[in-house]
Amino acid sequence: MNSSPYDILIVEDNPTIRGVMQMGFELEGFSVRVACDGLDALNQLERDSLPQLILIDLLMPKINGFEFLERIKKDPTLPASKIPVIVISAVANTSREKIPHAHAVFSKPVDFELLFEAAEKHCHKSLN
Amino acid sequence: MNDNQDSKQIPNITSEISKPQDWLIGSGSMADQIRNLDWSQTALGPRDHWPITLQVTVNSILVSPLPMAILWGKELLLIYNDAYLRITRTPEPHYLGQSAKIPWRTVWPTYAPYFERVMQKGEAVELKEHRYSPQDQTDTQDQYWISVLYSPIFAEKNLVAGVQLTVIDITAQKQLEISLREKEDRLNQALKGATSGTWECDLITRSFTFSSAIKPMFGFSDEQKTTSIEDWKTLLHPSDRENAIATTLHAIQTQNPLQCEYRVVKPDGKISWLYVLGDTRYKNGVPHLMTGICLDITQRKKLEEELRAAIDLRDEFMSVASHELKTPLTALHMQLQLLLRMASKSGAVSDSKIIELSKAAVGSAQDLANLLDELLDVTYIRVGKMSLDLTKMDLRQSLTDQIELIQESANQKGSSITFIANQSIVGRWDPIRISQVLSNLLSNAIKYGEGKPIEVTLSTDDMRKSARIEVQDAGIGISQEMQSKIFERFQRAISADKITGLGLGLYFVRQIIQAHNGTIRVESNPDCGSRFIVELPLESQKENTP
Incomplete structure (x- = not known):
């Protein structure tokens, strides 16, 4: 792991799942921020420094995952549009084709091993 | 089989005829019985002395495949063939040459008028469609239906010397007729119910007539007896009108039975669902009459709609339930994975973290259990109706x-x-x-x-x-x-x-x-x-x- 940890944002409405994801990534040495829906995440992106990676659920109140992606990707000149996004979907067999803006798509329940691997790879790319 | 027997008999018959002393022809058991009986002990006397008319008649019934018998003379002395023996199940041929009054004593009042009339008037008489029970048979399964033709046997000077009986077994036809009638009765019974009726449409005059059960389906008054095709069209539900007319025309054109469902809007605005069956008749290829039945299926349609609503509810429920179940299951799965990772990094993770995560996993399992309880409650609920045990x-x-x-x-x-x-x-x-x-x-x-x-x-x-x-x-x-x-x-x-x-x-x-x-x-x-x-x-x- 890098000496300065990767900075990620987890967007998930279910507190239990949000908690376990946060704990898992922190255990792997990531620096983790969380948001409870798409609106919360957008507000944080405006306010705070940008993370190297966003992990986001699809079905959420207020602003869902699809809408969040649309918003941050619609203007390619915005710094936030450059952040890679991994979608974690509860909908079975969600394919990447259906979510063109996603850099990777995982179905719940996710395999932590593979998720950590993918997260690390995208954070690395994002930094360079 | 029969052909073979016939071909074998021909030389015998020829040889019998060539013997001038025996006029009797025919094989079969009755022919043998007649041949071997000592007729001198009977009222008919020795066989060779019988009148020619009787000899000819005896020969003719013996070669007949139909059940036939002869009642000879005023005493009505009996002679019959094999087929007659089978159909009447006359116990044994010992009645040969005896008066019919003896074996027929029990049924004498039934049959006597027929052959007495033949004897007196010299006319043929037919007993039609008679239900016959063989002697000593009371079981109705052994009953059958016969028609009997009684025809006079004329001797010299056109005197009636006897009666010839020909029995025609009509049991098969009669049974078919009875079963058809039973079916018709059942159909009529079924149609008597208020929910079905019969209709007829004259395609030339373009008018409908219908049984009274159809009236409430269309909202007709009790007095109304007919309606026109045009009026029928206006009663059809606008959404079904086009299809109902097209289906009917198609059935007529293709000469196929009509089968169709449609709604009608009654004058009071209420809607009936009808199921209509019909058949077209043609004269020289021109359709001129349609007949059929019409069933009121409004109740059934209502049940179908309720069923569909129940299925929709179930689908909605399944979708909600599976999504709800997936959330705690996902959490539990991820918590256990993480616990496994922690265990493999022994020493690197604090005990308090492990305890915290384990507690969270137990919580997820509890969430799952609660949801399952709620699912079990659902089984107590039935759509639209809940029965109570008070x-x-x-x-x-x-x-x-x-x-x-x-x-x-x-x-x-x-x-x-x-x-x-x-x-x-x-x-x-x-x-x-x-x-x-x-x-x-x-x-x-x-x-x-x-x-x-x-x-x-x-x-x-x-x-x-x-x-x-x-x-x-x-x-x-x-x-x-x-x-x-x-x-x-x-x-x-x-x-x-x-x-x-x-x-x-x-x-x-x-x-x-x-x-x-x-x-x-x-x-x-x-x-x-x-x-x-x-x-x-x-x-x-x-x-x-x-």
Whole structure:
């Protein structure tokens, strides 16, 4: 792991799942921020420094995952549009084709091993 | 087989005829019996002395495949062939040459008039479609149907010397006829019901006639006997009109039976669903008449719609339930994976982290268990109808029990439960359903009560006609907008962020209370808690809700 940890944002409405994801990534040495829906995440992106990676659920109140992606990707000149996004979907067999803006798509329940691997790879790319 | 026998007989017959002393021809057992009987002991006398007419007639019945017999002379002396023996089951041929009065004594009154008339008038007489039981046979299965032709045998000077009987077995035709009639009776019986009738449409005059059962289907008056094709078209439901007309025309053109379903709008605006069957008749290829039956299937359609609604509800429910189940399952799966990772990094992870995660995993498993309980409750609910098992029960006792059961989870949340009931209230309710209602209201109060005190009160109205249960919490409350929705299916007052569940609890509660002829309502303001008020009549008027 890098000496300065990767900075990620987890967007998930279910507190239990949000908690376990946060704990898992922190255990792997990531620096983790969380948001409870798409609106919360957008507000944080405006306010705070940008993370190297966003992990986001699809079905959420207020602003869902699809809408969040649309918003941050619609203007390619915005710094936030450059952040890679991994979608974690509860909908079975969600394919990447259906979510063109996603850099990777995982179905719940996710395999932590593979998720950590993918997260690390995208954070690395994002930094360079 | 028969051909072979015939070809073998030919030389015999020739040889018999060549013997001048024996006029008798034919083989078969009756021919042998006649040949071998000592006729000199009978009233007919020796065979060679019989009149030529009798000899010829005997030969003719012996070669006949039809059951035939001869009644000879005034004494009506009997001679018959093999087929006759079979059909009448005359026990044995020892009646040969005897008066028919002896073997036929029991049935004499039935048959005597026929051959007496032949003897007297010299006319052939037919006994038509007679139900015949062989002698000593009372079993109706052994009965059959015959027609008998009695024709005179003329001797010299046109005197009637005897009667020739020809029996025609019509049992098969008769049985077919009877079964057809039974079928027709059954059909008529079926059509007598108010929900089906027959119709006829003259395609030349373009007019309908119909049986009385059809009148209410179209909303015709009792006096109305006919209608025109044009009027029929206007009665059709606008959505079905085009298709009904096209289907009918297609059946006529393709010479196929008509089979179609459509709605009609009656003059009073009510709608009937009809199932119509018809058949077209043609004269020289031109369709001129349609006949058929018409069934009122409105009731069936209604049931079909209810069934479809039930299936939609089930699908909706399955979709909600599987999504709800997946959330705690996902959490549990990820928690266990993480625990495994922690275990493999022994020493690197603090015990407190492991304990924290383990507790969270237990919590997820509990969430799953709660959801499954809710799913099991669903099996108690049937769409549209809930049957109750009413029995005398004490509501105060039931509430005490439910509060005790839920006490621990209230303690965990930090809520105290106060129960105020001045007296026991006994009524006739369904104990299992009522405990479901109480448990749902109490667990909601804990779930949404933010750890604040909960108050439960039980009372009756002044007339002691109904019980009143109030469950009051001091929690998050329910907005005005949501208050009208919370009793509907799959509704929750707040987002899934804080609360899990299928959103069926209050829907069930209301279903159960309504089945008891009771009411439930809520008084609430956001952040000021909610008060659920249930009124239950002590005696439910009916045991089922429609």
